[in-house]
Amino acid sequence: MDYFIFGLQRSGTNYLEQLINQNFTARRANKANKSWKHSINVPNHYNSSRPTFIIYKNPYTWVESICLRNTVDWLKTQKTYPAQKGPNELRLGSDNINVESLAKTYKHFHNTWLWNKTNSTSTCVLRYESLLIDESREEALENMSRFLPVRKSNKWINPQRGKVSQSKDYNKDREQYYLSMQPKQLTRTHIDAINDVLGDRIESMGYDKL
Numbered sequence: 001m002d003y004f005i006f007g008l009q010r011s012g013t014n015y016l017e018q019l020i021n022q023n024f025t026a027r028r029a030n031k032a033n034k035s036w037k038h039s040i041n042v043p044n045h046y047n048s049s050r051p052t053f054i055i056y057k058n059p060y061t062w063v064e065s066i067c068l069r070n071t072v073d074w075l076k077t078q079k080t081y082p083a084q085k086g087p088n089e090l091r092l093g094s095d096n097i098n099v100e101s102l103a104k105t106y107k108h109f110h111n112t113w114l115w116n117k118t119n120s121t122s123t124c125v126l127r128y129e130s131l132l133i134d135e136s137r138e139e140a141l142e143n144m145s146r147f148l149p150v151r152k153s154n155k156w157i158n159p160q161r162g163k164v165s166q167s168k169d170y171n172k173d174r175e176q177y178y179l180s181m182q183p184k185q186l187t188r189t190h191i192d193a194i195n196d197v198l199g200d201r202i203e204s205m206g207y208d209k210l
Contacts, residue, residue, distance in 0.1 A: 001148060002029040004046060005037050007055035008109050009074055010065035012128035013037050016055050018159035019131065023141060025150040026051075040080060040109040049122060051147035054113045057128040058207050059194055060183040063102050067093035068185065081105050089189050099190045103197035115201065122147065127206060132175055134158075181207060 003026050007013040020026055030037040034045035057065070066074055075083055075095065086098040114125060124147050130136040141156050177184070183191070191210050195202070202209045 001026045001051065001150065003027070003051040003053065003148060004029050004035060005053045005055070006030075006039065006113055007037065008040075008057075008062070008106065009038050009078075010062060010069065011057040012055050012126075012131065015128075015131065015159070016053060016126065019137075019141065019157075020053070020144070020148065022157040022159050023152055024144070024148040025152060026148045038077065040078070040105060041112055048120060052120070052123045053126060053144070053147075054123065055126045055128055056110065056114070056205065058178070058181045059103065059106055059198060059202060060186060060191065060207075060210060061178055061181060062106065063092070063099050063190070063194060064183050064185055066102055067095070067097045067099065071095045071097060078105055080108065089187075090193055092185065092190060099186070100193040100197060103194045107197055107201070110201070110205075114205075129179055129181065132179055183210075 001024075003020065005013050005017055005020075005028060007016070017028055020028075028037075029035065029047070029050060031045070035043040056062075071093065074097075081101040081104045083097045083101050084095065086100060088096075090098050090100050092099055124144055126140055130140055137158065138156050145151060186194075195209060200209075
């Protein structure tokens with residue numbers, strides 16, 4: 001069975017794909033030049049009748065992930081909201097990425113795939129942080145089994161994280177950081193800019209608004 005994954009960079013798409021590959025007999029249908037998994041718009045080649053998994057991460061720690069880790073792929077691919085323009089007080093990281101532009105990209109993605117999307121019997125929405133906790137991950141996998149019914153075994157497998165280049169420095173400290181949902185380097189100005197863009201939608205996604 002073919003399935004689609006959609007999520008912004010650093011939101012857990014690779015980990016989610018590993019979970020699916022190791023627990024279900026299925027194949028990802030996304031292609032880089034067709035239904036790109038990080039697309040903030042619905043791609044032309046997307047087939048909404050196929051099982052579709054949407055994954056998202058806490059907006060504050062997600063912004064830090066983009067700004068403070070390998071930013072090359074982001075700067076090359078996400079062009080809708082200029083990443084390196086704007087006032088200095090809104091910049092973060094060695095590449096001086098504008099956090100307000102990131103929040104706008106985050107909002108655009110979620111408008112496309114979550115907030116303005118009608119409920120579909122083929123769509124499964126997942127929070128990245130829930131996949132880091134054994135109990136909630138297994139609940140998520142049970143839910144995913146409604147979309148991908150061919151399981152590989154009776155026991156759920158949790159793949160090792162950090163196998164892809166963007167996540168090679170993943171460790172327990174980073175896991176606890178994501179579970180805490182508390183940014184480490186965002187200033188109050190950064191946080192206010194993110195809040196101004198996303199508003200109450202932060203809380204509607206299950207996160208505390210800082």
